[in-house]
Amino acid sequence: MDGAEPVATGLSGMAEAGAIGWDGASGAASNTINGGVFFHAVIQGRDITVQLPPQVTPALSALPPASGTFTGREEQVERLLEGLAPGREQRKAPLLAAVAGMAGVGKTELVVQTATRALKEPGWFPGGVLFVDMFGYDSERRLPPEHALDGLLRALGMPGEHIPDGLQDRTRLYRSVLAAFAEQGRRILVVIDNASDEEQARPLLPTDGTTAALLTSRHTLDVDARLHDVDVLDVGSSIELLNQALHNALGPDDTRVRDEPEHADAIARLCAGLPLALRIASALLADAPKRPLASLALALEAEHRRLDRLRREERAVRAAFDLSHQHLGRQQARLFRLLSLNPGDDLSTGTAANLAGDDSYEVEGLLQDLARAHLLEPAHVWGRWRFHDLVRLYADEKGRLHADSDERDVARSRLFAYYQATAEAADSHLDTRRGAPSSRFPDRDGALAWLDAERPNLVATVTAAPRFGLQKTSFDLADALTRYLHDSHAFDDWVTVTTTALAICRESGDRCGEAVALNQLGLAFAGLRRFDEAIDAHDNAAIVYRDLGDRDGEAGALTNLGSALTELRRFDDAVTAHTRAVTIFHEAGDGKREGHALSNLGITLNKLRRFEDALIAYTQAATIFRKTGNRQDAAHALNNAGGVLTELRQFESAGEYHMVAATIFRTYGDRYGEALAFNNLGRALVGLRRFDQAIDAHAKAAAIYGEVGDRHREGIALNNHGLALVEVGRFGEAIDAHTRAAAVFRETSDRHGESQALNNLGRPLGEMGRLSEAVEAHTQAAAIYRELGDHHREGLALHNLGATLSKAGRFKEAVDVQTRALAIFRETGDRHREGLALHNLSNALLARRRFKKAIDARTKALAIFRETGNHP
Known part of the structure; x- marks a missing residue:
């Protein structure tokens, strides 16, 4: 037949x-x-x-040996074992587990370890285990399912002459035999490794409802199974895998991982948690027992050679990836290679569509194909995708080989142009000077959400574009990001993009652009509190503007220079810079900018405690703004003047100024300004000892900032709210306010704000008798200030720490800490706080019964208070 x-x-x-x-x-x-x-x-x-025969053929124990180096997968093993336990069929849980993951991630090892443990469980699999490697991604060794079934049936004891020829018949016989084993209490575990698709895997899957199976693939297969995705190892597990492998190969005397922890960490990072890469790295180290880990880490550091160096004899990361790449369709392979052009860590579906020059829905399908193949990873948010680090290197390598057919250069230009145009559209919602907002985004919130999601890509594009001759794209994109990066307090990124723009301007001889970039770079450095660098940048900007004859530009740079000098407490130099700026703007008849320069001068004079002069500067600024019809700027000047009046203890007048400012801001719908006025009003109300009203004012400020999404200023208002709550003894609420403020500052990467909140947190903790926590808060604040190089504020934290230590009866430590604070205040020229430190030092010395030194300190404090006019 x-x-x-x-x-x-x-x-x-x-x-x-x-x-x-x-x-x-x-x-x-x-x-x-x-x-x-x-x-x-x-x-x-x-x-x-x-x-069935009484004796089972020995081939039912063909499982490969489990490796002695296995770590970081215990939770996944437990989940797989849970699905293999007898009786799962009664609970209608899937008896098939499909384990998927990228090449080299350790799928086979995971199922082998799981199967080895399952076989040791009494009564789970008395029939043994069937194992077959399908070589699904190797075109030369790929095992057709009918060939696999022939081997499996022989392993089950079926004589060769009784094995049918066709796939369908072999499948039916195979499943019948498995069912018979199960019915007679000899349940078998089937392990199908490395299947590439459903067609190759499905005929081998048992269907009797009792026999269990484990399936591995680089693809997520649709075979009615419980899906288990295998991810890369974390850094700790990666290092442990290196250590285990070296110990297995060379014994416990190999202590390189323990002796070179930083280089072990580097190797784990450069292997990106991929077990195949880590096993190759450990084998290379085992080959040369005297080789330091630092040597291998250095060898792997170069991206363009990393895949070359992650190979040993027949094992290579690139070879594993090759098999996956060869399995892709033409469109999927092209998109895979083009995605490596994205300069950031992840990208959106829309970005990928622009990169590919194709329809978003079509590209989304291709992206999902790549994700099913585990050559691409869905990010934590739907619609975004990312590469594993080593896969990115491989995709880029392949992309260079297919550059012409993929139209790689055109795609890169299209991608960078898309980022630039979309960033400019988003910026139009933030910077009203650019004209009407772009219709590309529905509103400001939509624009900000896009910028937040794409920031790493945008910054990376700015720095990458010049390497491909796209200097204008880089410069224009940097310019479009200025407002966003400033408002987001993303000062590190602002430094990065502005430094790139500055280099472009210098290379092209654009002196005007150079001056603008220097000025912005100074502002970014100031945001990072790197004031020495800010001063250099603004000083150089002023020089370039002066050479160009641009007096307005020079004055603007001088204003920023004065602000940076103020932060370094170089007040005399700051006053000089601000005064020069005021003069230039006045001579040019630029009233608006003259008013701003006067306001900045007022800030410096205020910090010099020249309150009367500061009040004059703010009042002049307000007058100029009113004359020019700029009521909002006038409100800011009045608000600042109110702050000075608070320092002069003229609290009633200060409150009036702040209320007028708040009313103007409200009239113009300026919620930021209104919140700022309420925040300052709260300080004046504290001075009037109208604490409940102060608490309400700060709460309003915090609420407004929360509504408009200004987390940073919300933290400032919460901090002040806590200070007011302390004054009425609501210490628990104050602790909550300062704790929330510290969290906000931490979230917004404002280390100074965080330390200020911690410093303030110490007081209510101390008042509630939680002295050890208070000491810890002040200590943390001082440590952060020291780390940031802010000597003066470190002194403030130490001053408060000393007072808390005295309260805790730790007078010896209090004397030491107050002495350090005193030295800082003397060094920074803060006579007012020098007096306060002497006063507190005197108290601690008295408690130590060191009367002579206590009297000396108190006498010096009294002299300073008289000198500074601090009669209270």
């Missing part, structure tokens, strides 16, 4: 078609047929019963 004849009989299928048995003594097969026919060795009929 030929192969078509059984189909013509109309029989329903082999799973219910005959009886097969083995003679346990002779090993010969005996066949019982009920209503069926033969052809070749195939048995067809309506019913099959399989009688």
Whole structure:
């Protein structure tokens, strides 16, 4: 008979078609047929019963040995074992687990470790285990399912002459035999490794509802299984894998991982947690027991050679990735290679569509194909995608080889132009000077959300574009990001993009652009509190503007220079810079900018404690703004003047100024300004000892900032709110306010704000008798200030720490700490706080019964208070 004849009989299928048995003594097969026919060795009929021999063929233990180096997967092993336990079929849970993950991530090792443990569990798999490697991604060794079934049936004890030829018949016989083993209490575990698709895997899957199976693939296969994705190892597990591998190869005397922790960490990072890469790295180290880890870490550091160096004999990361790449369709492979052009860590579906020059829905389907193949990873938010670090290097390498056919240069230019144009559209919602907002975004919130999501890509594009001759794209994108990076307090990124823009201007001889970039760079450095660098940048900007004859530009740079000098407490130089700026703007008749320069001068004079002069500067600024019809700027000047009046203890007048400012801000719908006025009003109300009203004012300020999404200023208002709450003894609420403020500052990466909140937190903690926590808060604040190089504020934190230590009866420590604070205040020229430190030092010395030194300190404090006019 030929192969078509059984189909013509109309029989329903082999799973219910005959009886097969083995003679346990002779090993010969005996066949019982009920209503069926033969052809070749195939048995067809309506019913099959399989009688198993008493002794199972030894081939039912073909599992590869489990590696002695295995770590970081315990939770996944437990989840897999849970699905293999007997009785799961009664709970209708899937008995098939499909384990998927990228090449080299350790899928096979995971299932081998799981199967090894499952086989040791009493009564789980008394029939043993079947294992087959399908070589699904190797075109030369790929195992067709019918060939795999031939081997599996022989392992199950089926004589070769009785194994049918066709895939369908072999599948039915295989499943019937597995079911028979299960019915007779000899349940088998089937492990199908490295299948590339459903067509290759599905015929090998048991269907009797009792036999369990583990399946691995680089793809997420649709085979009605419980899906388990395997991710890379974390850094700790990666280092442990290195250590285990070296100990297995060379014994516990190899202590390189322990002796070179920073280089072990570097190797783990450069291997990106990929077990294959880590095993190759450990093998290379085992080959050379005297080789330091630092040597291998250095060898792997160069991106363009990393894949070359992650190879040893037949094992190579690149070779593993090659098999996955070869398995892709033409469109998927092109997109895979183009995605490596994105300069950031992840990208959106829309960005990928622009990169590919194709429809978003079409590209989304291709992205999902790549994710199913585990060549791309979905990010934590739907619609964003990322590469594993080593896969990115591989995709870029392949992309260079296919640059012409992929139109790689055109795609890169299209991507960078998309980022630039979209950033400019988003900026139009933030910077009203750019004209009407772009319709590309529905509103300001939408624009900010896009900028927040794409910031790493945008910054990376600015720095990458010049390498490909796209200097204008880089410069324009840097300019479009200025307002956003400033308002977001993303000062590190602002320094990065502005430094790139500055280099472009200098290379092209654009002196005007150079001056602008220097000025912005100074502002970014100031945001990072790197004031020495800010001063250099603004000083150079002023020089370039002066050379160009741009008096307005020079004055603007001088204003910024004065602000940076003020932060370094170089007050005399700051006053000089601000005064020069005021003069230039006045001579040019630029009233608005003259008013701003006067306001900045007032800030410096205020910090010099020249309160009367500061008040004059703010009042002049307010007058100028009113004359020019700029009521909002006038409100800011009045608000600042109110702050000076608070320092002069003229609290009633200060409150009036702040209320006027708040009213103007409210009239113009300026919620930021209104919140600022309420925040300052609260300080004046504290001075008037109208604490409940002060608490309300600060709460309003914090609420407004929360509404408009200004987390940083919300933290400032919360901090002041806590200070007011302390004054009425609501210490628990104050602790909550300062704790929230510290969290906000931490979230917004404002280390100074965080330390200020911690410093303030110490007081209510101390008042509630939680002295050890108070000491810790002040200590943390001082440490952060020291780390940031802010000597003066470190002194403030030490001053408060000393007072808390005295309260805790730790007078010796208090004396030491107050002495350090005193030295800082003297060094920074803060006479007012020098007096306060002497006063507190005197108290601590008295407690230590060191009367002579205490009297000396108190006398010096009294002299300073008289000198500074601090009569209270």
